[in-house]
Amino acid sequence: MGLFSSRKTHVVDTDILVIGGGFGGCGAAYESRYWGRKLKVTLVEKANIERSGAVAHGLSAINCYMGMRWDENQPEDFVRYARGDLMGLVREDLIYDIARHVDGTVHLFEEWGLPIMKNPETGRYLREGKWQVMIHGESYKPIIAEAAQKSASEVHNRIMVTHLLMDATHPNRVAGAVGFNVRDGCFYVFRAKAVIVAAGGASHIFKPRSVGEGMGRTWYAPWSSASAYGLVLRAGAQMIQMENRIVLARFKDGYGPVGAWFLLLKALATNAYGERFEASMLDDMKSLVGKYAETTPLPTCLRNHAVLQELKAGRGPIYMQTQNAIDTREKEEIGWEDFLDMTVGQAVVWASQNIDPKEKPSELITSEPYVMGSHATCSGAWASGPADCAPADYQWGHNRMTTVEGLFGAGDTIGGSAHKFSSGSFTEGRIAGKAAVRYVMALVGNAPQVDDTQIRMLQEEIFKPLANHAIGKHEIVAGSVAPSYISPLHGLQRLEKIMDEYVGGISTQYMTSEPMLKRGLELLTMLREDLDHIGAEGLHQLQRTWELKHRVWTSEAVLRHTLYRQETRWPGYYYRGDFPKLDDAEWHAFTASRYDTKTGEWQMSKLPVHHIIS
Amino acid sequence: MPTFTYMTRCDGCGQCVDICPSDIMHIDPVYRRSYNVEPNFCWECYSCVKACPQHAIDVRGYADFAPLGHSVRVLREEANGTISWKIRYRDGREKLFTFPIRTTPWGSIKPPTDYAAPDAAALDSPLLAHEPAALMVAALPSLPPRPEQG
Numbered sequence: 001m002g003l004f005s006s007r008k009t010h011v012v013d014t015d016i017l018v019i020g021g022g023f024g025g026c027g028a029a030y031e032s033r034y035w036g037r038k039l040k041v042t043l044v045e046k047a048n049i050e051r052s053g054a055v056a057h058g059l060s061a062i063n064c065y066m067g068m069r070w071d072e073n074q075p076e077d078f079v080r081y082a083r084g085d086l087m088g089l090v091r092e093d094l095i096y097d098i099a100r101h102v103d104g105t106v107h108l109f110e111e112w113g114l115p116i117m118k119n120p121e122t123g124r125y126l127r128e129g130k131w132q133v134m135i136h137g138e139s140y141k142p143i144i145a146e147a148a149q150k151s152a153s154e155v156h157n158r159i160m161v162t163h164l165l166m167d168a169t170h171p172n173r174v175a176g177a178v179g180f181n182v183r184d185g186c187f188y189v190f191r192a193k194a195v196i197v198a199a200g201g202a203s204h205i206f207k208p209r210s211v212g213e214g215m216g217r218t219w220y221a222p223w224s225s226a227s228a229y230g231l232v233l234r235a236g237a238q239m240i241q242m243e244n245r246i247v248l249a250r251f252k253d254g255y256g257p258v259g260a261w262f263l264l265l266k267a268l269a270t271n272a273y274g275e276r277f278e279a280s281m282l283d284d285m286k287s288l289v290g291k292y293a294e295t296t297p298l299p300t301c302l303r304n305h306a307v308l309q310e311l312k313a314g315r316g317p318i319y320m321q322t323q324n325a326i327d328t329r330e331k332e333e334i335g336w337e338d339f340l341d342m343t344v345g346q347a348v349v350w351a352s353q354n355i356d357p358k359e360k361p362s363e364l365i366t367s368e369p370y371v372m373g374s375h376a377t378c379s380g381a382w383a384s385g386p387a388d389c390a391p392a393d394y395q396w397g398h399n400r401m402t403t404v405e406g407l408f409g410a411g412d413t414i415g416g417s418a419h420k421f422s423s424g425s426f427t428e429g430r431i432a433g434k435a436a437v438r439y440v441m442a443l444v445g446n447a448p449q450v451d452d453t454q455i456r457m458l459q460e461e462i463f464k465p466l467a468n469h470a471i472g473k474h475e476i477v478a479g480s481v482a483p484s485y486i487s488p489l490h491g492l493q494r495l496e497k498i499m500d501e502y503v504g505g506i507s508t509q510y511m512t513s514e515p516m517l518k519r520g521l522e523l524l525t526m527l528r529e530d531l532d533h534i535g536a537e538g539l540h541q542l543q544r545t546w547e548l549k550h551r552v553w554t555s556e557a558v559l560r561h562t563l564y565r566q567e568t569r570w571p572g573y574y575y576r577g578d579f580p581k582l583d584d585a586e587w588h589a590f591t592a593s594r595y596d597t598k599t600g601e602w603q604m605s606k607l608p609v610h611h612i613i614s
Numbered sequence: 615m616p617t618f619t620y621m622t623r624c625d626g627c628g629q630c631v632d633i634c635p636s637d638i639m640h641i642d643p644v645y646r647r648s649y650n651v652e653p654n655f656c657w658e659c660y661s662c663v664k665a666c667p668q669h670a671i672d673v674r675g676y677a678d679f680a681p682l683g684h685s686v687r688v689l690r691e692e693a694n695g696t697i698s699w700k701i702r703y704r705d706g707r708e709k710l711f712t713f714p715i716r717t718t719p720w721g722s723i724k725p726p727t728d729y730a731a732p733d734a735a736a737l738d739s740p741l742l743a744h745e746p747a748a749l750m751v752a753a754l755p756s757l758p759p760r761p762e763q764g
Contacts, residue, residue, distance in 0.1 A: 034726035034743040047635040056635040057659040069750035097740075100755040104748035113718030138690070138697050139715040143723075150725035158637075182637060213616050214676035216636075216656040223636050223657075253679045337713050340699050344686060345658035348675040351684035351703045388740055389757040430742050438737055540637055540651065612757065 007463070008186045014042035015440050016433070017192035018152070019161050019177060019231065021045035022053020023422050024198030024374075024411025026148035027105070027429025028436070032196075033151035036437035042190065043152040046160045046182065046543065047223065049145045053200060054221050054374075055422055059137040060341040061128050061259060062116075063421035065106050066099055070124050075099035078131065079613045082419040084295040085376055087569050088588060089241070091416030092612045093390035094383065097399070097431060098417065098424045105427045106133070114143050129263035131419075134334070137341045144426065158182045161227070162462050162546045164195060164235040164407070168451035173405040174235060175448035178458050182543045187459050191450050193443055194406045194436040197231050198429055200224035201372025201379070201412035204492060205555045206245075207500035207507070208368045210253065217345050219248050219255040219367045223547075226371065228380065228412040230550025233557055233595050237402040238382040240415040240590045240607060242554075243561035245369040246377035247304050247510065247573050251320065252363035256346025258320065260338040267325035269307075269364055271315040278306045288571050289582040300376040304366050304572030308509060318364045322357035332358060368506050369499075369574065371558055373412040374425050377573075379558075380415025382592060382607065383408075386431075391610045398435040400428065403594075406439060406448065408432040416590065465545045469535030485535030488544035491527065495552055498523045503559050504574035513577040517563040524559060528552055556602075561591045564604045616653030616676065617662055623670030624648055630662035630671055639671075664690040664697075692720055 015036065018028045021043055032041045045052050066073045078099040083090050110116050115136035117126035125133040149155055161179035168175070176191040203220040216222050233239050249269075250258055261267040271277050278298065285293035285302050293302060307318050326332045335357055339346040349355070355362055373380035381402040385394040400408050410432045411425035420428055465488075472485040480487060486494075499505055502520025504512040512520075531549055536542040567583035568576045589606040596603065617639070619630075624647035630639040631648060638652040639662050648671070650656060663671045675684060683704035690697045698712040726743060746754050 030726055031743055034729070035732060035737055037727060037731050047637065048633050051633050051659070051661040052635050056661060057657065068755070075755050096757065101742055101745070101749075103750065104742060104745050107748050107750065108744065112723045113716040115714045115717050136714045138713065143716060146721065147723045147725075150723060210676065210678055212676070212678035213653045213656075214678040214680075215654045216616065217658060217676055221635070221657055221659075222655050253676075333711060333713075336699075336701075336709070336711055340697075340711065340713070344660050344673075344688075345676075347699075347701055348658065348673065348680055348684060348686050351686060351701050352675045352680035352682070354703055354705050354707075356703075356707070386740060427742075434737070434742060441737070540640070543637060 009189060010186055011189045011191065012042060012154070014153070014190060014192045015039040015194070016041045016436050017176060017190050017195045018043045019195065019197050020053065020199035020227070021049035021145065021148065021155070022198060022200060022411060023055055023144065023425040024413070024429040025196070026144045027426035028196045028198055028410055028433040029148040029152040031430035031433030032437055035434050036440065039437060039440060040153045041151065042154045042156065042192070043148060044156045044159045044161055044179070044190065046158065048157045049148060049155055050142050053141065054224060055141045056221065057343065058341045059135065059140050059422055060257065060338045061132045061134050061137070062106055062423045063132045063259070064098070064102050064419060064424040065125065065131065065133050066103050067125065068103050073130065076613050081131065085299045086378060086418050087289065087292050087299055087301065087582065089569070089590060089609055090378060090418055091385065091394065092610070093385035093394055094414065094417035095419070096389060096613065097386040098420055098427050101431065102423050102427045105430065106423050109144070109423070112143055112147060114140060128260055132259060132263065134260070134264065136337070140422070156188070159188050160543045160546055161231065163458050164231055165191070165450055165454065166235065167448035168454070169449045170405070172236065173448055174407040175450050178455065178462070180462055180542065182539050185539050187462070189455055193440045193447055194408060196408040196410060196429070196432050196436055197228060197413045198410045199227035199231060199413065201228050201370065201374065202226035202551060202554050203370055205371060205495060205499050205551050205558065206368045206503070206505040207496035209365070209506055214253065217253070217255060219250055220370045220372065225547035226551045226554035228373065229554040229557060232381050232402060232404070232407065232409065232413060234553060234597065235404050235407060236595065236597050237404045237407060238592055238594045239557055240380065240382045240592050241561070242371065242379045242557040242593065243565050243591060244377050244379050244570065245371045245558065245573055246375055247369050248367040249304050249307050249364055250367055251346055252365040254343060254346030254349035255367060256339045256343045258364070260334060261320055261322060261325065265325040265331055265335060268321045270319055270321055271310050272317055272319070273315065277310045278303065281306045281309055284309070288568065288580065292582065301570035301572035307364065307366055308572060312509070319361035320364050321361045323359055323361060326358055369504065369510070371554060373415055373417065374420040376418055378416050378418040380413055381409050383414045389612065391612060393608070394610070398439045400432040400435055401439070408436050465534045465536035465542055468533060469537050472535050482535065485533050486530065488534055488536060488541055488548045491531065491534055491548045492551070494527055495548070495555060498527065499555055503562060510574045511577050512562060512574060514563060517559055521559055524552070524556055528556065557593055560593055560602055560604065565591050616656040616658070617650045617671050617673050619648045620670050620672065621645070621647065623668045625668055627667065629665045629667060633661045633665045635659060635661060660688060663688055690715070
């Protein structure tokens with residue numbers, strides 16, 4: 001196809017559009033179909049739904065399961081746990097809502113064929129920790145995808161969604177989305193009555209520790225390109241807690257999971273001299289965060305903080321003492337399966353460096369930061385809560401609807417609701433799916449209208465990077481250096497460097513401050529302008545270009561929220577050098593932002609944190 | 615790791631291109647076989663390795679931290695519901711593991727439309743599909759009514 005020939009446009013009309021076929025999107029498709037038997041449910045995915053999203057690789061545990069049937073935990077207990085881990089700032093209504101439904105989701109997964117390990121003595125699911133159950137999860141994603149494929153009216157694979165469409169007749173109402181097919185370059189217009197954004201959070205906005213080929217082995221998937229935020233914030237949705245990035249203490253370089261080693265196999269982390277170090281730092285932690293240092297279990301960020309202090313003192317490397325934990329073949333298999341199910345790369349690290357975990361310990365390190373809404377962190381869109389338990393000011397529409405009418409979210413998209421993981425993200429997708437059905441059914445005769453001019457402008461914008469390259473390459477003989485365009489990888493590496501050096505990445509030991517953030521914003525603003533000059537050599541690079549744009553838009557939100565919150569709430573995730581302590585008097589609140597699509601301005605504000613569980 | 619494709623094994627079928635979550639397995643226009651076009655965006659997820667009918671795709675650990683001489687090979691057998699791994703260390707040691715992947719036949723999941731349609735009134739309740747039965751407790755938990763928050 002010639003670059004300037006007219007591209008084919010496909011228009012897809014649907015009642016409900018689900019963007020992203022990971023766990024949130026699969027849950028949304030299943031539940032939308034269950035309640036909306038006659039509605040058209042369309043799922044769109046930039047890869048192949050069978051192996052897409054954060055769980056493409058597989059997983060070795062389900063990290064959110066109450067076990068209410070055995071009276072193991074109640075939803076209230078889970079809210080207290082997530083609140084403690086996030087230093088007090090969570091949407092308790094949203095977390096409670098996921099916790100009360102999540103067991104039903106996990107039981108459904110087991111019925112579908114997901115092998116869940118059993119405790120031979122009790123017959124119950126084998127617990128890894130209080131909230132986690134062990135699974136044989138290599139095929140977790142294909143199993144869940146099978147259910148979603150049988151639920152959606154249509155699944156469109158390999159469509160990169162770039163923008164949401166807004167209603168021409170009604171301000172602040174969503175009307176669908178646009179994107180392109182990464183295989184044939186066709187332009188896609190989805191006109192929808194309701195849209196559920198279930199796209200991924202953000203890897204690769206901060207410079208990763210690995211620098212060459214290994215930059216792909218980030219902890220979160222490299223295809224988690226911040227579309228969860230890039231899409232909704234550009235539609236004018238209010239965002240919260242975007243500063244609440246997460247840093248993970250994991251096996252060095254491979255980023256293999258540590259949960260099973262700590263919780264099930266009871267391996268210990270020590271410094272280079274075999275000493276445990278967390279307990280001795282409690283006084284230091286108290287001086288920074290006060291009563292929050294007394295939370296049990298110790299919050300994730302504070303555990304990172306302890307590792308960082310130990311490394312700064314020169315007592316590293318930090319080691320997981322695996323050799324004391326796997327004394328039987330059964331335990332050895334659990335340890336290896338933990339990696340082979342979800343992080344094969346860690347097994348490769350061990351094989352290549354001659355590390356047998358039965359014989360010697362393995363290094364742990366804190367990762368580069370990530371921005372997401374489903375792990376021990378809760379960035380994302382401000383969403384309306386469940387009618388029967390959300391405080392009045394947390395409700396303005398259907399459950400999981402953002403501040404844009406008809407725009408719902410699930411998984412990484414929804415903010416304030418940490419510790420969803422796979423089962424909770426699927427559950428949140430189900431909640432959003434049902435709510436979207438209710439919304440669509442109430443819309444009778446009032447469907448959104450799509451303005452053709454809006455679509456044509458977006459089409460031009462979407463394909464422009466191809467033209468930038470096709471024209472610009474004639475200025476040079478050969479190679480990758482051109483005066484009028486940069487490649488998407490060039491842009492990504494500039495983004496990662498800015499975020500790393502000014503917004504609290506690894507090279508400053510996660511430290512930032514107002515002057516650093518303001519300088520970072522100047523550079524980020526120039527990068528945002530340069531996004532108009534990305535040159536894409538083909539459709540694969542066009543996908544990378546749009547992933548980069550979503551990452552840059554998201555990064556600006558991360559930076560502005562970090563600047564707005566004048567305290568250090570989560571030492572170990574990041575530090576504000578100019579406000580080194582937690583400040584509950586001023587900042588026991590959510591940070592909120594709204595990007596004005598017309599003026600390009602950001603409005604920052606605080607939103608209240610209500611504690612509805614004692 | 616990135617992944618790479620053995621020239622003599624690949625027959626250019628494109629299964630790896632179809633499954634790769636990162637869109638980095640492409641068909642080389644000259645050799646008509648697949649290759650990894652962007653190794654630094656490879657997560658080593660092994661989706662392509664598992665999907666290759668010719669076992670033509672392998673992985674060589676990331677050059678910036680993995681010394682040479684290792685291999686992690688996999689055989690995923692859907693019909694048996696198992697996955698088997700063979701790990702060879704740089705120093706020649708080997709480890710073998712086999713794990714289950716699924717307990718039901720592929721394609722056997724009951725779609726939501728196979729269940730009786732729910733009552734229209736249930737659409738306004740907080741219950742999700744198959745609840746409360748699927749929760750295996752008597753009722754969906756709820757919070758007690760609260761006074762207006764302060």
